[in-house]
Amino acid sequence: MARLIVLGGGVSGHTTATFAKKWLGNDHEVVVVTPNANWNWIPSNIWVGVGQMKKEDVVFPLAPVYAKAGIDYRQALAVSIHPDGKDGSDKPYVTIKYTGQGKEGESEEVEYDYIVNATGPKLNFDATPGLGDGNGQMGPHTVSVCTADHAAHAHSELMNIFEKAKSGDRQKILVGTGHGMCTCQGAAFEYIFNIEHEAKKAGVRDNIDIKWISNESFLGDFGMGGLHMKVGGYVVSSKLFAESLYSERNVPWIIGAHVNKVEEGKVHYELLDGTMGEEEFDFAMLIPPFSGVGLKAYDKAGEDITSKVFNPAGFMKVDGDYNPKPYEEWKAADWPRTYQNPDYSNMFAAGIAFAPPHIISKPMKSVNGTPINPTPPRTGMPSGIIGKAVAHSVVDLIKHGDNAKLHEASMAEMGAACVASAGKGIFDGQAAAMTVYPVVPDFEKYPGTGRDTDYTFGEIGLAGHWIKHILHHLFIYKAKLKPGWTLIPE
């Protein structure tokens, strides 16, 4: 009997674990190690952040789902990986520290035959002074929508702002990224338009100034270097598409900004041209930068091999081309295909936890030398697809031996669908529905835009709204492993 350990129970880890268990059956063991008690459909956190959904609508407990699936669930934090085993044993293992199940604080060594690192990111609030509290958590000056709890808190703060605006006190809202190296601009993008929509509905829009701040060098970069899409018979840049959305809604922007300090009611930032600025706010939702979760790795002798297994940001090295090269030489082929660690063939990474070979957007630095560019998005659909491909590979390795062919899921050959809502009503509000194919542009295959413009498109309207509703229910249904769950694609 082989044992697969999956670190993480988010979109990628949950997909890996559930498919692996389904395909392996009871002949082999699947263990999930995650510090969280709940699964969270993160895209709908936006609706929690404006009070259109409750936290309970976007989360559900993992324990009963894993019990039903026959997955061994350990509510614990992965601390270190020991891929060579230890003195007296060649069996690789991972050390974990429980955060629940009545064993809080207890440590344990769990041996494995295969391991998939799908921990997701650490929300690195402390990378920006004042954005964090100095202990790794969100600071007191801003809010976030990265977790369901954060989003519920953001909603309560937002309601205070609406109340003040109603009473005639002019308010200023700032939304965007809280550091020069953030990703997930899409979440902030969706949140700002939901706030704008709710402010209109509440009749307070005229008394609220809403502003965007981000590390993108142009609006619509989205961490993918922007995209060209078919709109109204034209192929247009996402810059025009995004600028139109902001202009229509009277939302001005600050772009190419590295937020370098946050204090009560004020952010300080540096722009690409080297100038420094300040922006005041009454309410700010700033996405933190992501880093690896801080997993360590040790060899058999107990020597620290973290830098061999992980990149400096803490993401696991896989089969990407990590040789540094100038932007002009970046290729689609640099991106990993199997997500297998090059040194340990029984170790994989999926979702945000894998180390990208480089960013996707054109690298930018301010004239002072500060890097200001979005890091690559690896959430949602790519996370799920990678998780499933990795599960497939591990299952084949277990069933057919070390020579089994690994399954591939390169981000340069996969697309992504993104629906950014503004409002939640069935007949009011709108959403920008976008698809991009592939996520990582391939200028050899698609000279010009780097992408297939037959499948890279975007449009705004109620239709996208309905799709967002359907996706919410569909993916929670799938994650709960209800009948027919395998038929729902990632």
Next chain:
Amino acid sequence: MADTKAKEEELNFTKEQFSLTMIPGKFARFLRNCVIFQFIRFIIINVKMIIVVQKSH
């Protein structure tokens, strides 16, 4: 006194940052919330998304 013919969508062009982009007019905004038109778009977007999903696996 000259007549003013203000169009709602054009007012934001007076702000310098918005002046070089495009802002939808009345008809485009109508289509975004027209249930019949959006139902057709819903079908088309879904088909396109399914193709993207299939190509990605």
